[in-house]
Amino acid sequence: MNSRRTLTALATLAIAATALTACSTSAAPAGSDGKVDAATATSAKDFGGIDGLVKAAKAEGQLNVIALPDNWANYGKIIAAFEKKYDITVNSADPDVSSAEEITAAKNQKGQDTAPDTFDLGSAVTLDNLKQFAPYQVEKWDDIPKEYKESTGLWVYDYTGLVSIGYDADSVKAPTKLDDLLGSDYSGKVALNGDPTQAGAAAAGVYMAAVQSGGTADDIQPGIDFFQKLNKAGNFLPVDPTPATIASGETPVVIDWSYNNLAAGVENKGTRNWKTTVLPGTAVGSYYNQAINVDAPHPAAARLWQEFIYSDEAQNLYLASGAYPSRLAAMVKAGTVDKDALKAVGEAPADMVQFTPKQTEAATALLAQKWAAAISK
Template identity: 30%
Template sequence: MRRRGLSRRDVLKGSTAIAASVFASPIAAAAPEPSSITPALIEAARKEGKIVWYTSVDLPVAEKIARAFEVKFSGVAARVERSGAERVFQRIGQEYGSRIHAVDVVNSSDAAHFIVWKRDGWLAPFVPEDVARHYPPEHKDPDGTFATWRAWLSVIGYNTKLVKPEEAPKSFADLLDPKWVGKIVKAHPSYSGTILTATYQMARDLGWDYFEKLAKQRVMQVQSSADPPKKLALGERAIMADGNEYNLFLLKESGQPVEIVYPTEGTPLIVGPNGVFRDAPNPNAARLFQSWMFTNEAQQLMVEIGGLRSFHALVKEKPGRKPLREIKLMKDDPVAVERESEAIKARYTQYFRV
């Protein structure tokens, strides 16, 4: 009950719960039959003409994916509504609280959000063919309301013009060295789902006193986990304490002076599921979009141009990037994040003051 907000949301939940019990008496229903992309679906999607995708993936990546979809299915415009995952979550809650159903498909970097949306009955059960055939069971909802669209890590990074490789931090503990005072940039768990998820894993594995000490390093506090890599590339700060691995891949591959460090304590793993909303204003386009997003083609594209990681069995990792299996990972735990989200944000604000 910790994540309950406005009372009107509770009222809304009550009413959807009643509706759910009326219309779906076998509540324990398993996932629906997998759906493929049929000409009829494409035609129906074209009639709707657009799809609105709420996501927290870095904007240039999101827009490239959306443009690729538009090229593939001409006549269906894909609009990206990009914000930090925690703000996307708040926005959808606020919009649904006022009966505004603007979102078709959602992608969040805080997997815990899907627990809440599913519990509230806001997600439509829909299983794309590729998800059924090529995804490991731990990366799809048993009831078919979402599946992991992307995965990535929250890593340490440094600017190679400002820091020599041998002097670079190797671990989270190294970031507490006094020599990094005033040189660290870091994103915020009240805005970014990536950082909320990473903060949970790090507080669990390293203890909160790590953050208490880190806060004394005079870190530059930004919002999105996509921002620290950009601040590194600008040369604004030498070190990033957390942020997206995929932005660093992209910046590095375009010749920017940035380097990734996978900390010795383990690297937080972030999964970003995709789901279709039950009250999507463009239900067919939403299903077409969702189906295409999980195809080998779209997943490979996401890896190539987005620097993200895929759990699609046929997708190949890009040469030159460290394969996921070689990295020591911290374990993700959306259920615990869902339970502790509010406490994490409060404690973080207490240490970092914003």
């Protein structure tokens, strides 16, 4: 669990892509020395193909990532697999920061070799920072549904999960409905993964409370009202959950993405009887977004990372964590999906809400206006 994270249905979504002019890939962009300018490359074609991109990335030798905890959607294994495959060192900085803090780090470290090369962001932060991203279309571009990506590749969905409730079954009863969390059994025990005005995972927790309380994607006020009730009941725990707080029993109930709560169960096996449940009724989720820092100090490695993220190998690693990868439908059709992992995760619920960019922006504005007052004593 970390403070950083914002599920979408696997069905077609009504997402309006940002209207930007696509960059031409008809000729390789060249720097003053005649070599490929990796910072302006919009596909592997600009390097003469994937082998050329690999060569350029290996010459850089490093990749800087940020806000990628090892236990988040299998990023520990994904990073290790990338390093092994390409012999490129991955420098993973500040794994527990929020999506907003990723962008702040990029701006503050602009021009430095420590700046992040790539981002993994919640949708609200992504839509607010389009100028921070470089367009890039991976080789698997056509496998990714149109509504899952910005038309030039400024951002592309990578994986999603369901908003869930993780709980220590030795400390509390399994919640079967949202209002159970208002009961005395949950006194001082219910934590949200971060500040919903900053972290996508926390915002999604409020969205879930909204749709479970009569609200909609166009009206999340019932979700804010629920957390106000939770706080007045003395049940809201304003502690950012981590593996350590779960292991110690400090955060016995955590509202977070399903893949995070599932990972917590694996990590704490033998220490905590950690269970994960998705409440019946409407489910909520939102894909995270991959994007390349326009000021990436290792621009070729950043682009190779994108290619790897959308490969069968990495997409199946997402799936193995309990997350649904964006290329899932194409992989099922091609027979390249990890069938055991898919069976373990199960089908996504039919009754699921995905917030559109417009709805996300409105919800973000309302949270900024009302969240602090709602949880104040």
